[in-house]
Amino acid sequence: MTTMKTITNTLTFSAVDPDAGLKKALTKSRADVIAEMNASGLKGRGGAGFPTSVKWNLAAAAKSDKKVVVCNADEGEPGTFKDRVILADFPDLVLEGMTIAGYAIGAKTGIIYLRGEYSYLRQPLEAAIEKRRAANLLGNDIAGKSGFSFDIVIRMGAGAYVCGEETALIESLEGHRGESRNRPPFPVDTGFMGNPTIVNNVETLAWAACILAKGGDWFNSMGTEQSAGRKLFSVSGDCARPGVYEFPLGVTIQEVLDDVGADDAKAVQVGGASGHCVPAGDFQRTLAFEDMPTGGSMIVFGQDRDMLEVAINFLDFFLEESCGQCTPCREGNEKLLEGALLLQEGRCSMGYLKNLCALGETMQLASKCGLGQSSPNAFLSIVDHFKDEVLGRTAMAPIEG
Amino acid sequence: MSDKSDTKQAASRAPVSQRAFTVEKPKDTTGIGSQVSITIDDREIKVPVGATILDAAKELGIHIPTLCFHDDLCVAGVCRVCVVEVEGQRTLQAACAYPVTAPINVKTHTRKVRQARRHVVDLLLSKHYGECYACVRNNNCELQSLAKEYGVDHFRFGHPDAPIYDPDESSYSVHRDMNKCVLCRRCVRTCIDLQEVGVLDAAHRGVESRIETFLDKPLADVVCINCGQCVNRCPTGALKANDPTDDVWAAIDDPAKHVVIQTAPSPRAGVGECFGLEPGIPLTLEMNTALRRCGFDRVFDTNFTADLTIIEEGTELIQRLHTALVQKEPVALPQFTSCSPGWVKFIEHFYPEMLPNLSSAKSPQQMFGAIIKTYYAKVNNLDPKDIVSVALMPCSAKKFECNRPEMNDSGYKDVDYGLTTRELARMISEAGIHLPEVPKSPFDDPFGQETGSGVIFGASGGVMEAALRSVIELVCGIKVEDLYDHADIIPVRGFEGVKYAEITVPDVGPVPDILAHLVPNWDWLKGATLKVGVCHGTANAKKVLDDIRAGGKFSECHFIEFMACPGGCLGGGGQPIPTTAEIRAARARAIYSEDDRSEVRKSHENPAVLELYGKFLTDGPCGEMSHKLLHTGYVPRGKYIP
Numbered sequence A: 001m002t003t004m005k006t007i008t009n010t011l012t013f014s015a016v017d018p019d020a021g022l023k024k025a026l027t028k029s030r031a032d033v034i035a036e037m038n039a040s041g042l043k044g045r046g047g048a049g050f051p052t053s054v055k056w057n058l059a060a061a062a063k064s065d066k067k068v069v070v071c072n073a074d075e076g077e078p079g080t081f082k083d084r085v086i087l088a089d090f091p092d093l094v095l096e097g098m099t100i101a102g103y104a105i106g107a108k109t110g111i112i113y114l115r116g117e118y119s120y121l122r123q124p125l126e127a128a129i130e131k132r133r134a135a136n137l138l139g140n141d142i143a144g145k146s147g148f149s150f151d152i153v154i155r156m157g158a159g160a161y162v163c164g165e166e167t168a169l170i171e172s173l174e175g176h177r178g179e180s181r182n183r184p185p186f187p188v189d190t191g192f193m194g195n196p197t198i199v200n201n202v203e204t205l206a207w208a209a210c211i212l213a214k215g216g217d218w219f220n221s222m223g224t225e226q227s228a229g230r231k232l233f234s235v236s237g238d239c240a241r242p243g244v245y246e247f248p249l250g251v252t253i254q255e256v257l258d259d260v261g262a263d264d265a266k267a268v269q270v271g272g273a274s275g276h277c278v279p280a281g282d283f284q285r286t287l288a289f290e291d292m293p294t295g296g297s298m299i300v301f302g303q304d305r306d307m308l309e310v311a312i313n314f315l316d317f318f319l320e321e322s323c324g325q326c327t328p329c330r331e332g333n334e335k336l337l338e339g340a341l342l343l344q345e346g347r348c349s350m351g352y353l354k355n356l357c358a359l360g361e362t363m364q365l366a367s368k369c370g371l372g373q374s375s376p377n378a379f380l381s382i383v384d385h386f387k388d389e390v391l392g393r394t395a396m397a398p399i400e401g
Numbered sequence B: 001m002s003d004k005s006d007t008k009q010a011a012s013r014a015p016v017s018q019r020a021f022t023v024e025k026p027k028d029t030t031g032i033g034s035q036v037s038i039t040i041d042d043r044e045i046k047v048p049v050g051a052t053i054l055d056a057a058k059e060l061g062i063h064i065p066t067l068c069f070h071d072d073l074c075v076a077g078v079c080r081v082c083v084v085e086v087e088g089q090r091t092l093q094a095a096c097a098y099p100v101t102a103p104i105n106v107k108t109h110t111r112k113v114r115q116a117r118r119h120v121v122d123l124l125l126s127k128h129y130g131e132c133y134a135c136v137r138n139n140n141c142e143l144q145s146l147a148k149e150y151g152v153d154h155f156r157f158g159h160p161d162a163p164i165y166d167p168d169e170s171s172y173s174v175h176r177d178m179n180k181c182v183l184c185r186r187c188v189r190t191c192i193d194l195q196e197v198g199v200l201d202a203a204h205r206g207v208e209s210r211i212e213t214f215l216d217k218p219l220a221d222v223v224c225i226n227c228g229q230c231v232n233r234c235p236t237g238a239l240k241a242n243d244p245t246d247d248v249w250a251a252i253d254d255p256a257k258h259v260v261i262q263t264a265p266s267p268r269a270g271v272g273e274c275f276g277l278e279p280g281i282p283l284t285l286e287m288n289t290a291l292r293r294c295g296f297d298r299v300f301d302t303n304f305t306a307d308l309t310i311i312e313e314g315t316e317l318i319q320r321l322h323t324a325l326v327q328k329e330p331v332a333l334p335q336f337t338s339c340s341p342g343w344v345k346f347i348e349h350f351y352p353e354m355l356p357n358l359s360s361a362k363s364p365q366q367m368f369g370a371i372i373k374t375y376y377a378k379v380n381n382l383d384p385k386d387i388v389s390v391a392l393m394p395c396s397a398k399k400f401e402c403n404r405p406e407m408n409d410s411g412y413k414d415v416d417y418g419l420t421t422r423e424l425a426r427m428i429s430e431a432g433i434h435l436p437e438v439p440k441s442p443f444d445d446p447f448g449q450e451t452g453s454g455v456i457f458g459a460s461g462g463v464m465e466a467a468l469r470s471v472i473e474l475v476c477g478i479k480v481e482d483l484y485d486h487a488d489i490i491p492v493r494g495f496e497g498v499k500y501a502e503i504t505v506p507d508v509g510p511v512p513d514i515l516a517h518l519v520p521n522w523d524w525l526k527g528a529t530l531k532v533g534v535c536h537g538t539a540n541a542k543k544v545l546d547d548i549r550a551g552g553k554f555s556e557c558h559f560i561e562f563m564a565c566p567g568g569c570l571g572g573g574g575q576p577i578p579t580t581a582e583i584r585a586a587r588a589r590a591i592y593s594e595d596d597r598s599e600v601r602k603s604h605e606n607p608a609v610l611e612l613y614g615k616f617l618t619d620g621p622c623g624e625m626s627h628k629l630l631h632t633g634y635v636p637r638g639k640y641i642p
């Protein structure tokens, strides 16, 4: 299967020497590799924005000879497709990043958890892995570094969004239901098969390779104080040039919209289904961890979009994708959806809407994993920013909650 | 020792999402030991590193509500009713699942916490179809208590007005009504982790999540061993035992029927809990009176056939040993006990190739049934078809057992109904009787003379201890008391999941009359070392069987006691709810104190048993008559049921 080439602007990844990062890394001590990562200020590109060097450091400190590096290629967030582009166009950069991570934390095993729908990428990835083995960039005594062994296998996901959550991903890798674990303990000490494990996003690993090649300071000189470097964004929806774009963090939503040709946007959903809906009045806000954190999904809504429809659509998604383990997420999303449908019919009282918003807060606070915690975001932000639109439906008899 | 650590250990082999977490203890650099301080609602306490917030709160006497948490099970952290605020954390944390590894500051009833808990209860109720006044768990339901605790006065997010699922009443033992299920997964963790049977699991996802059997088959058509441990740990009425009390009342009300009840040792140690007493207060003789007042014509003690079981099973063991050691012919050893019907079904499903090791002796319940409709009927001039034989058991598997098609050697259904402790307590209440205040009365003859050995059948190790007391005396010709103080064979007692003991036969005596037809002398046992094992909970049974398969030390045993339920029968699936290690330990104390008080403490000295062999089973233990009435065969069921 092939897909149509996705529009991209110029990506830094295309201007990095192959394996320069790995070769430099292997001349350094493990601690120095992590120090370089620390200097870069790189934070996880999967959405949560956890400092990568801190994660690597914790795993490096764990005592085990069975540590694991997992590349999270599950890319399940609606509206996200930048990892797909990276895996298709720069597979070696990702494999290199994983190898560097393996060296830094002292792991011998790397696993790519590949989204089920990306199975067409498996073969090219396998080929890239094979080529690296042949070139001694995977296997034993990698690139002549005696004692450093690392290899990579691919495991397929099966279409569950929650399996992008790192502990559910690990459960899935172990052959269990895709359900998140209790944390603590965190994967860095109890991960895959109970061994210390780092789970990193595809993009994070690709940047790690760039950082080792070009230096932490190079990376840190871009972006903002708290959000170093550049990031890939997947832009879709009502715009002229949807695609994958690279920007320095700290870019405003408006700047992105200008580039993708969205002159008439009513709102942008930042961060996918689990993100927030930003109305036009807030387009000056910046895409950065300190302002609007995101894994990179931006869905543009034009003026004629029905925002309640949008909320219903997202809730439908969560209803389907909740693993069903914990009460607030399993049942809460259904209540929110029922409420949104009542709103649509003009039959939701203000009192009940207030109840639902409080329920949304509970879901954010009390759900077991990030899926449930973020599932009410879209609904709550739409109710908040588009109150008139949401409430202004032809009222039938309101029912009390 | 409590069995808690053991069940927690079993849990670590379970699916990881439900697995207990292990937190490695950080190196002690501070010199304060592996303690960490935690402040809850402004009160500080030191707890061992890795203890949960819930543990710490309990220490402080601070109540945090729970639903999916259960003391016997690994942590799930799914219901979210136990959430608390931990300073510095963006989200609320599940107190049951949060190990304390560094000093933290916790608040247990802030606005956010109260709101979240109330929402969780509201959400659960929005899916819960059930009427408390028509529910077996009315007044003993954790969901109901939570609703009360959180002031639920209306259904904030609605309430189903009709059932969604058909109840599954296919099983003789356990009924499931998923309309009342709150998806806490305690049953799943019980069946997978604690029992390692694995009948129940979470299926589907999101709002479609359900607890299901394999392919959603009826419980009767899967590998359920009927142990009822899931019932004992279900917080709601979603799981319950198949309740035959209406039929029992109907029999009592029918003047043409002669209704007898045999009562096993464990219910008397537990029934008080149903009447608000502390665990561990036996109400044996009070129960006799109450049963008569309810209308049972005769009240018998299952201990009588427990003693009979010891004689039959012990004789069978001697025969097997004789075949192996003297005739040098192949014979299945070790011999396994067969009195726990959950265990019997377990081996039939999972280790059918080891069925030859299972003693052919029936369980005490079924022996009693066969004797009542034959010997007892004859002696009392009753037509067996007019006898309704009821068994009061701590067990839900006994309900299945009495319905096994082969259990009609008397020519009738040997035991008509199996009642659990909980069901009996309801019958007694229904009759307007407050059990603890009833005067005492003895069991009915001719089976009234019980022995201490029969009583201890209720505890793990009890069957083994009873068997050893008799074997030692019958073979060695000495008193057990000469070997073990007060005849308490301590090595086989206690709650460890798997026990192993060796007992050397110091000397042999003459063969007693009752066994004279089997062996000419005991010389072949002189100096022999009898190796025995004891285990409870089928997860432990599995360990032992796997050890035997692998040729480990249990393969060299001669006799092994197996009980399906953790703690033995006193922790049976028909016992009062709730159950915890502490409660089971209290019931065990009650049972051993009954043994202590017994005048006769050895099965082979039970005069009623001796009389039965003298008058009825005249060709002796394992003779033709006893083989017809007191022994049975098994079905290799396998894991797959078409």
Ligand SMILES: Cc1cc2nc3c(=O)[nH]c(=O)nc-3n(C[C@H](O)[C@H](O)[C@H](O)COP(=O)(O)O)c2cc1C
Pocket (backbone or CB within 6 Å): A043, A044, A045, A046, A047, A048, A049, A050, A052, A072, A073, A074, A075, A076, A077, A161, A162, A163, A164, A165, A166, A167, A199, A200, A201, A202, A204, A205, A369, A370, A371
């Ligand atoms: C419901 C849910 C889905 C997620 N899906 C993904 C995903 O598809 N890809 C990804 O990289 N991270 C995903 N994450 C975030 C991961 O849990 C994890 O934080 C991330 O892989 C860590 O890598 P990073 O630090 O490099 O970003 C998801 C999180 C949640 C809660």
Ligand code: SF4
Pocket (backbone or CB within 6 Å): A162, A179, A180, A321, A322, A323, A324, A325, A326, A327, A329, A330, A367, A368, A369, A370, A371, A372, A373
């Ligand atoms: S929040 Fe949702 S996805 Fe996460 S554990 Fe709970 S039910 Fe599962």
Ligand code: SF4
Pocket (backbone or CB within 6 Å): B128, B129, B130, B131, B132, B133, B135, B136, B137, B138, B139, B141, B142, B143, B144, B180, B236, B237, B238
């Ligand atoms: S399960 Fe509990 S809450 Fe539900 S009907 Fe029964 S007693 Fe009431």
Ligand code: SF4
Pocket (backbone or CB within 6 Å): B174, B190, B191, B195, B197, B198, B199, B200, B223, B224, B225, B226, B227, B228, B229, B230, B231
């Ligand atoms: S009765 Fe026992 S075997 Fe059957 S489902 Fe319950 S726990 Fe599992």
Ligand code: SF4
Pocket (backbone or CB within 6 Å): B180, B181, B182, B183, B184, B185, B186, B187, B188, B211, B230, B233, B234, B235, B236, B238, B239
């Ligand atoms: S059946 Fe009972 S124990 Fe099992 S999940 Fe439902 S409520 Fe919990």
Ligand code: FES
Pocket (backbone or CB within 6 Å): B065, B066, B067, B068, B069, B076, B077, B078, B079, B080, B081, B082, B083, B094, B095, B096, B097
């Ligand atoms: S009791 Fe803690 S989450 Fe259920």
